Amino acid sequence: MSDRKLPRLLQTPAVLLLLVWMLIPLGITLYFSFIRYVLNSLRHPEWTSPSLSNWRGFGNYQFVLNSKDFLLAIQNSLFIVCSILFLTVILGVLIAVLINKSFPGQGIVRVLLISPFFVMPAVNAVLWINMILDPVLGLQGIAVGGINDILDGMRTMPVLGGFFSLWPEFEPISFRATQTSAIAVIMMVTWQWTPFAVLIFMTSLQSEDQQQKEAATLDGAGTWSQFRFLTLPHLGRPIAIVVMIQAIFHLSLYAEIEIVSRGNGNKNLPYLIGEFANNNIGAASATGIFAVILANIVAIFLLRMVGKTLME
Amino acid sequence: MGRIVLDKVTKSFGETQVIPPLDLTIENGEFTVFVGPSGCGKSTLLRMIAGLEDLTSGNILIDGEDATEVPPSKRGLAMVFQSYALYPHMTVRKNIGFPLRMEKMSQAEIDERVEAAAKSLNLVDYLDRKPGQLSGGQRQRVAIGRAIVRDPSAFLFDEPLSNLDAALRVGMRLEISEMHERMQTTMIYVTHDQVEAMTMADRIVVLQAGVIEQVGTPLELYHKPQNVFVAGFIGSPKMNIFSGPEAEKHGAATIGIRPEHTDVSMSEGTWKGTVGVAEHLGSDTFIHVHNTGLADMITVRISGDISVKHGDTIYLTPQAEQIHKFDAQGLRIE
Numbered sequence: 284m285s286d287r288k289l290p291r292l293l294q295t296p297a298v299l300l301l302l303v304w305m306l307i308p309l310g311i312t313l314y315f316s317f318i319r320y321v322l323n324s325l326r327h328p329e330w331t332s333p334s335l336s337n338w339r340g341f342g343n344y345q346f347v348l349n350s351k352d353f354l355l356a357i358q359n360s361l362f363i364v365c366s367i368l369f370l371t372v373i374l375g376v377l378i379a380v381l382i383n384k385s386f387p388g389q390g391i392v393r394v395l396l397i398s399p400f401f402v403m404p405a406v407n408a409v410l411w412i413n414m415i416l417d418p419v420l421g422l423q424g425i426a427v428g429g430i431n432d433i434l435d436g437m438r439t440m441p442v443l444g445g446f447f448s449l450w451p452e453f454e455p456i457s458f459r460a461t462q463t464s465a466i467a468v469i470m471m472v473t474w475q476w477t478p479f480a481v482l483i484f485m486t487s488l489q490s491e492d493q494q495q496k497e498a499a500t501l502d503g504a505g506t507w508s509q510f511r512f513l514t515l516p517h518l519g520r521p522i523a524i525v526v527m528i529q530a531i532f533h534l535s536l537y538a539e540i541e542i543v544s545r546g547n548g549n550k551n552l553p554y555l556i557g558e559f560a561n562n563n564i565g566a567a568s569a570t571g572i573f574a575v576i577l578a579n580i581v582a583i584f585l586l587r588m589v590g591k592t593l594m595e
Numbered sequence: 596m597g598r599i600v601l602d603k604v605t606k607s608f609g610e611t612q613v614i615p616p617l618d619l620t621i622e623n624g625e626f627t628v629f630v631g632p633s634g635c636g637k638s639t640l641l642r643m644i645a646g647l648e649d650l651t652s653g654n655i656l657i658d659g660e661d662a663t664e665v666p667p668s669k670r671g672l673a674m675v676f677q678s679y680a681l682y683p684h685m686t687v688r689k690n691i692g693f694p695l696r697m698e699k700m701s702q703a704e705i706d707e708r709v710e711a712a713a714k715s716l717n718l719v720d721y722l723d724r725k726p727g728q729l730s731g732g733q734r735q736r737v738a739i740g741r742a743i744v745r746d747p748s749a750f751l752f753d754e755p756l757s758n759l760d761a762a763l764r765v766g767m768r769l770e771i772s773e774m775h776e777r778m779q780t781t782m783i784y785v786t787h788d789q790v791e792a793m794t795m796a797d798r799i800v801v802l803q804a805g806v807i808e809q810v811g812t813p814l815e816l817y818h819k820p821q822n823v824f825v826a827g828f829i830g831s832p833k834m835n836i837f838s839g840p841e842a843e844k845h846g847a848a849t850i851g852i853r854p855e856h857t858d859v860s861m862s863e864g865t866w867k868g869t870v871g872v873a874e875h876l877g878s879d880t881f882i883h884v885h886n887t888g889l890a891d892m893i894t895v896r897i898s899g900d901i902s903v904k905h906g907d908t909i910y911l912t913p914q915a916e917q918i919h920k921f922d923a924q925g926l927r928i929e
Binding site: 500 | 645646647667668672673674676677678680681682683684685693694697698741745
């Protein structure tokens with residue numbers, strides 16, 4: 284046996300296990316996506332068990348592409364992921380810079396800041412949609428009601444009353460509606476994941492070289508210039524990492540969407556898969572393959588971006 | 596332009612006073628070195644001049660104007676840090692041009708001045724590299740370039756050579772000295788290495804525990820140390836300092852004699868001892884002499900080579916006019 288064969292042979296079980304782990308689910312999904320396979324059908328009982336005799340070719344893919352929700356789901360997936368990334372990175376950097384300064388109670392503030400990350404996604408969604416965003420009973424409803432009450436009071440004032448009576452009543456927004464449910468999801472996930480960004484950015488800020496900042500002070504750089512030319516480039520790498528990890532996680536959001544509006548006006552690919560999987564396994568599998576393709580496209584972009592910053 | 600006056604400057608961190616009231620004048624164009632053991636406050640003093648550290652009390656005057664409350668960037672001083680403190684994400688060109696960019700200078704003028712600085716520091720070939728791709732000496736040069744472009748009224752160096760290897764350090768020492776000759780700008784240089792201080796300085800300020808022990812030219816410090824601390828600190832190898840009956844013979848509480856001012860004989864002399872380690876450097880020989888009854892060990896320095904072995908008996912004779920005498924307070928007696 285040559286020198287190389289033994290190590291290869293010893294690696295084989297691990298490599299095989301990994302391949303099986305990956306390829307079998309993918310293979311089954313591919314197989315299901317090319318056959319007619321439903322869980323329950325009175326007219327076609329033969330479709331209820333997977334079999335090559337039910338071959339449908341690209342029929343499932345065509346069916347998914349033609350379904351009215353598919354384009355919405357892709358758009359929504361990207362919209363939700365990009366919005367969350369944008370918000371968490373900006374909020375994360377700002378909060379991290381803010382709490383990086385020393386102040387009394389720093390330890391407690393940091394722990395409190397991290398805590399949203401420990402809330403379960405479903406609990407997070409229930410809390411937000413019922414207690415904060417609800418137009419009647421939530422904080423939003425109470426706040427809007429309060430403002431309207433104050434406005435009412437001002438309308439009865441002697442001189443200025445006329446001016447305030449020109450103002451309209453404020454209407455609370457229903458976040459379970461078709462147009463707004465995606466916004467609600469973005470808000471709650473941003474709330475939950477900003478701590479993650481803060482945590483990563485904060486550790487990075489603590490490793491920032493203070494002498495560089497002193498040199499910049501002497502060079503005439505103000506606070507903003509120091510942030511722009513020193514801190515932000517220093518955070519390039521952690522930002523890339525936060526973006527990559529979050530993109531992978533948020534492409535598969537499900538609980539929040541289910542709880543906010545049960546997919547009403549706000550589906551992403553995983554949710555669409557879930558809907559199809561109620562009965563039509565073939566179509567769900569085809570959607571799954573689309574999701575794999577979308578995730579790969581996003582991943583290639585992200586890996587390029589992260590790779591570029593890591594190469595520097 | 597660049598006369599710096601420290602007027603009753605003090606610095607405390609909390610309860611601890613690291614610099615008791617201190618007065619010092621640094622003349623325009625002078626190369627001043629602050630030297631002292633670690634923790635003597637020399638870096639703190641430099642940072643106070645730079646404005647990176649607030650004064651607890653006292654005033655700093657730059658060119659006759661009170662600069663105590665002036666922000667660091669407006670003092671017209673440039674500083675070179677021990678860690679170089681280059682901006683890692685910028686090329687050498689951008690690093691050197693950064694202070695000019697902050698002054699909102701036009702791009703053409705920035706380019707011109709950066710090129711000129713790079714040329715004088717042999718950095719032209721490296722302008723488009725990043726600091727991570729440079730060697731220690733090149734980084735140090737970039738840091739100096741970043742200071743030069745600002746055309747400051749004084750340069751502040753905070754142990755700039757301590758991260759370099761020995762050979763490079765000697766080279767950079769010469770370069771900085773030559774830079775000073777060329778530009779004739781005030782320079783304040785902090786180091787714990789007395790060799791750097793002796794070779795570069797016009798004037799040396801010896802500090803201990805925040806107190807100035809002596810200010811003078813390198814040779815003044817060498818020939819006329821004001822007290823025992825300066826005597827022991829300046830000179831390499833260290834001066835032999837001892838007290839006791841031998842010192843009383845010279846009418847002093849403590850006397851000191853430099854290793855190079857002691858004559859050696861194998862047969863006769865004032866003091867008798869046994870040879871410990873002999874360090875043969877070729878040009879010089881350092882002999883560590885034990886059992887003299889004066890101090891644990893006396894070092895002598897002989898020009899050229901001498902054949903002595905460990906355990907040999909040796910006689911030492913101090914050159915009478917080179918003996919430094921100090922009183923009970925450790926102050927020099929003339």
